[in-house]
Amino acid sequence: MNATLRHDDDSALDEILERRAERARATTDAGEAEATLPVAEFTLGKDRYAIPLSALRAVLPLKVVTPVPRSPVHVIGILRYQGQFLTAVSLMTLLGVKGWRQDCAVLLIVELEGGRRMAIDCEHIPRIEALPQRTVDQARARGSGPVHDVVTARLETVGLIDMSQLLARGAGRSHG
Amino acid sequence: MDDAALESLVGTFSREAEELGARVTRALLELEKPEGSDAAFGAAYADLRRGLHSLKGSSATVGMAELSALAHQMEELLAARPRTRPLTRPVVDALLSALDTGLQWLRARADRRADLPDLETACAALRAASTEAGAEGARAEGPAAPNAVPDAATDAAPIDAPIDAPADGWWVDAAQVASLTGDVERLRELALRLEEQSREVARRLEVTPRGPAGEPASEVRGGLLGTRLGLSRDASEAAELVDSMEECLKAICTLPFRTVIEPLHRTVRDLARRLGKEAKLSAVGAEAALDRRLLDRLRAPLVQMVRNAVDHGIEAPAARERAGKHREGIIAIRVEQVGNEVFIEVSDDGAGLDEERIRSAAVSRGVVSAEEAARLDDRQLGALIFRPGFTTRATATGVSGRGIGLDVVSEAVRTLHGRVEAHGVRGHGTRIVLTVPAELGSSALMVVGVGDQVFGLPMYALRRVLPAHASRIRGGRSRLQLEHEGGLLPLEDLGGLLGIRQPLSPGEGQPILVIGAEGREVALAVDTTLGDRSPVVRPLPEEVRHLESYLGAATLSRGEPILVLRPSWLVASRSEEAASARRVLVVDDSLTARAVHRAVLESAGYTAHGAASAQQALEHLRNGTYEAIVCDVDLGEGMDGIALTALARARPELAGVPVVLVSSHDQEADRRRGQEAGADGFLSKKDCAAGMLLSEIGHAVARRRGKA
Numbered sequence: 042m043n044a045t046l047r048h049d050d051d052s053a054l055d056e057i058l059e060r061r062a063e064r065a066r067a068t069t070d071a072g073e074a075e076a077t078l079p080v081a082e083f084t085l086g087k088d089r090y091a092i093p094l095s096a097l098r099a100v101l102p103l104k105v106v107t108p109v110p111r112s113p114v115h116v117i118g119i120l121r122y123q124g125q126f127l128t129a130v131s132l133m134t135l136l137g138v139k140g141w142r143q144d145c146a147v148l149l150i151v152e153l154e155g156g157r158r159m160a161i162d163c164e165h166i167p168r169i170e171a172l173p174q175r176t177v178d179q180a181r182a183r184g185s186g187p188v189h190d191v192v193t194a195r196l197e198t199v200g201l202i203d204m205s206q207l208l209a210r211g212a213g214r215s216h217g
Numbered sequence: 218m219d220d221a222a223l224e225s226l227v228g229t230f231s232r233e234a235e236e237l238g239a240r241v242t243r244a245l246l247e248l249e250k251p252e253g254s255d256a257a258f259g260a261a262y263a264d265l266r267r268g269l270h271s272l273k274g275s276s277a278t279v280g281m282a283e284l285s286a287l288a289h290q291m292e293e294l295l296a297a298r299p300r301t302r303p304l305t306r307p308v309v310d311a312l313l314s315a316l317d318t319g320l321q322w323l324r325a326r327a328d329r330r331a332d333l334p335d336l337e338t339a340c341a342a343l344r345a346a347s348t349e350a351g352a353e354g355a356r357a358e359g360p361a362a363p364n365a366v367p368d369a370a371t372d373a374a375p376i377d378a379p380i381d382a383p384a385d386g387w388w389v390d391a392a393q394v395a396s397l398t399g400d401v402e403r404l405r406e407l408a409l410r411l412e413e414q415s416r417e418v419a420r421r422l423e424v425t426p427r428g429p430a431g432e433p434a435s436e437v438r439g440g441l442l443g444t445r446l447g448l449s450r451d452a453s454e455a456a457e458l459v460d461s462m463e464e465c466l467k468a469i470c471t472l473p474f475r476t477v478i479e480p481l482h483r484t485v486r487d488l489a490r491r492l493g494k495e496a497k498l499s500a501v502g503a504e505a506a507l508d509r510r511l512l513d514r515l516r517a518p519l520v521q522m523v524r525n526a527v528d529h530g531i532e533a534p535a536a537r538e539r540a541g542k543h544r545e546g547i548i549a550i551r552v553e554q555v556g557n558e559v560f561i562e563v564s565d566d567g568a569g570l571d572e573e574r575i576r577s578a579a580v581s582r583g584v585v586s587a588e589e590a591a592r593l594d595d596r597q598l599g600a601l602i603f604r605p606g607f608t609t610r611a612t613a614t615g616v617s618g619r620g621i622g623l624d625v626v627s628e629a630v631r632t633l634h635g636r637v638e639a640h641g642v643r644g645h646g647t648r649i650v651l652t653v654p655a656e657l658g659s660s661a662l663m664v665v666g667v668g669d670q671v672f673g674l675p676m677y678a679l680r681r682v683l684p685a686h687a688s689r690i691r692g693g694r695s696r697l698q699l700e701h702e703g704g705l706l707p708l709e710d711l712g713g714l715l716g717i718r719q720p721l722s723p724g725e726g727q728p729i730l731v732i733g734a735e736g737r738e739v740a741l742a743v744d745t746t747l748g749d750r751s752p753v754v755r756p757l758p759e760e761v762r763h764l765e766s767y768l769g770a771a772t773l774s775r776g777e778p779i780l781v782l783r784p785s786w787l788v789a790s791r792s793e794e795a796a797s798a799r800r801v802l803v804v805d806d807s808l809t810a811r812a813v814h815r816a817v818l819e820s821a822g823y824t825a826h827g828a829a830s831a832q833q834a835l836e837h838l839r840n841g842t843y844e845a846i847v848c849d850v851d852l853g854e855g856m857d858g859i860a861l862t863a864l865a866r867a868r869p870e871l872a873g874v875p876v877v878l879v880s881s882h883d884q885e886a887d888r889r890r891g892q893e894a895g896a897d898g899f900l901s902k903k904d905c906a907a908g909m910l911l912s913e914i915g916h917a918v919a920r921r922r923g924k925a
Binding site for chain 2: 086103105106107108109110111112113114115116117118119120121123124125126127128130131133134143144145157159162208
């Protein structure tokens with residue numbers, strides 16, 4: 042320890058300690074900012090969407106789906122997955138036909154709250170990305186709809202989908 | 218044994234005690250019937266003694282001396298009784314009451330609750346009943362009592378004989394069984410994949426050239442042959458394993474329906490006595506084995522229906538005699554599983570539904586207006602009694618009048634995706650029928666083809682398959698009838714019924730299926746019959762389970778799901794469906810693209826029919842009329858959308874039908890080719906998403922009409 046500094050310049054010591062404290066605070070803030078939500082991100086037309094990675098169970102090629110005549114318009118059909126019959130739904134139809142660039146080629150098997158599984162269509166195999174948790178929370182706080190616009194670190198907008206809400210809206214339309 | 222070990226046995230013993238309680242109750246109710254035979258009494262006494270003895274012994278084993286003492290006192294009450302006579306009501310009451318107290322004590326003890334019922338008081342009541350019964354028995358039975366000795370039937374069965382199920386079984390967690398069921402399904406998929414791979418190898422073998430021995434081609438062929446054989450053997454073994462495991466699962470997952478019905482005998486007895494009525498329960502089909510989960514969910518609704526029958530249906534004995542009925546009312550439960558549907562009928566021979574009271578109660582409770590009430594038919598009136606809060610009672614009693622009861626039934630059935638109906642004739646009883654899907658079980662199906670889809674039709678509903686002959690078909694295009702066995706049956710096109718295409722008049726020789734359900738028959742035209750299969754039929758996933766048209770889905774050998782049609786929906790008399798006359802044919806090999814187009818078109822009031830290929834599109838165009846065709850340029854294999862457009866333009870009958878081409882790639886070359894082929898419009902899918910499809914169709918239709 043520098044005895045001269047301790048004895049001769051207490052204010053300088055205070056300044057050093059304050060700077061250290063600032064650095065420590067900054068480190069903590071940075072740590073908080075790094076909290077992220079892992080998502081599976083994909084495009085639909087020109088728009089980018091994401092679902093929480095924790096909900097994604099599998100990605101399958103879009104085939105062996107049996108159409109269900111007389112079903113609601115957002116239902117593509119049913120398929121078998123791991124011994125269960127699942128419903129495949131058209132995300133584009135549920136989202137109100139926003140953007141259409143190419144026909145969907147894959148199905149994402151997603152697990153909703155309560156363990157219920159279903160499949161949604163998608164143009165391609167999604168990318169694994171991380172959305173800043175802070176902006177996710179802000180987006181969720183802004184609105185209560187099924188799609189929350191989250192601004193990424195690169196200032197791009199990604200629609201984070203709440204599948205349960207989106208499906209409930211689709212079911213509401215088709216039944217009511 | 219230490220305390221902790223004893224405690225761990227309490228849970229297991231509680232379940233065993235509940236079963237013993239049910240057994241003792243069943244025997245007591247049997248012994249209360251005055252009309253029983255000596256042999257029946259002997260068997261019931263033996264069962265009762267064994268049940269009580271097991272209860273006494275097992276409770277002592279787990280350190281429950283108080284319960285053991287109660288069971289002993291119950292045995293004491295029976296000790297001096299002759300084995301060939303019924304028990305008197307006071308004795309049965311005393312024993313049932315003691316049993317109830319004992320089981321309540323056990324449940325409280327298992328839940329570690331402090332409010333344990335007083336078993337010593339229950340023992341004292343039994344001792345008092347024993348004294349009274351002894352005196353009464355001596356008076357009533359006279360000289361027979363001293364000579365009453367245990368009969369052969371009773372003595373033949375040793376008192377320590379093991380009880381039926383619990384002794385040679387064990388308890389399995391429901392979640393583990395559900396997980397095992399899922400695993401079996403996954404194994405089935407694995408077997409199907411192996412089969413498919415074996416077929417794929419066989420296809421490759423066919424195109425692999427034969428060559429001289431030692432040549433690479435020959436070695437490849439040899440290798441492929443070996444792989445195919447191996448895959449085929451593994452697939453067969455896996456399929457056998459699945460079948461065997463499924464049989465075992467069925468045994469684990471099902472229980473006879475009587476396990477639900479048995480406690481209801483006591484419900485009927487106790488409630489009837491409380492209300493000053495006489496009633497008994499009879500059951501038909503109680504041995505039918507049903508899924509335990511289904512049975513669990515049916516328990517509460519059945520209790521409610523039976524209570525309702527006793528309270529609202531069965532009249533007081535004097536009233537019944539005045540009406541020329543036996544003073545004791547009958548409540549009958551009939552259970553039947555047909556294919557993958559379970560029918561449960563609860564009927565009584567009581568007062569029936571009082572239509573006027575239902576009408577006035579519905580009006581006074583604001584459920585319907587007086588005018589609406591006057592227009593209600595029998596079926597609609599029957600449906601009213603399942604409404605929440607609906608009751609015909611002016612005031613609530615301890616048993617009913619709160620309007621909470623049949624709505625419980627209706628809600629439970631709705632949760633099970635079933636149906637409930639009530640029928641009744643005033644003075645002649647009421648009949649309530651529940652129809653619920655069975656969770657387990659394979660079902661014989663006739664597989665039929667319509668367009669590019671196949672459907673399963675339960676064989677139990679299939680009466681006949683016959684080829685169509687124009688001479689036997691009557692009527693115009695919208696309403697056809699088939700001459701069949703001297704009568705006329707409505708003739709429907711399955712594709713039209715399902716909304717896949719416009720209803721077709723069957724061509725010569727086309728298969729027609731005669732379907733029967735709910736007392737009605739209909740003739741159904743399909744494109745092809747593909748033989749019968751017996752797959753496991755499961756309920757549809759939640760999002761489409763509300764569709765009345767289907768019983769469920771099954772898996773065919775290649776792993777693809779097949780929809781199983783509901784016969785009652787097929788035969789339902791339906792007014793002409795309000796399908797729009799503005800029909801558009803959507804031709805796209807992408808399922809999702811067809812779904813998106815359909816959503817847009819239906820939002821504008823069009824009816825959309827889909828075709829996955831040019832070939833299918835031509836089939837639709839041959840048989841139906843369309844206002845417009847929306848066609849993808851790239852249709853995968855075979856003819857593309859531009860070639861299809863050219864073909865359509867070459868047909869005079871399609872001259873008035875515009876074609877709007879759609880493409881994922883907005884390429885000028887495609888636009889030009891489309892125009893040259895005679896397309897009326899060209900849109901990129903991006904344009905469709907921007908909402909231009911409807912306006913493009915509108916303009917194209919107007920232009921065509923203008924030209925015409």
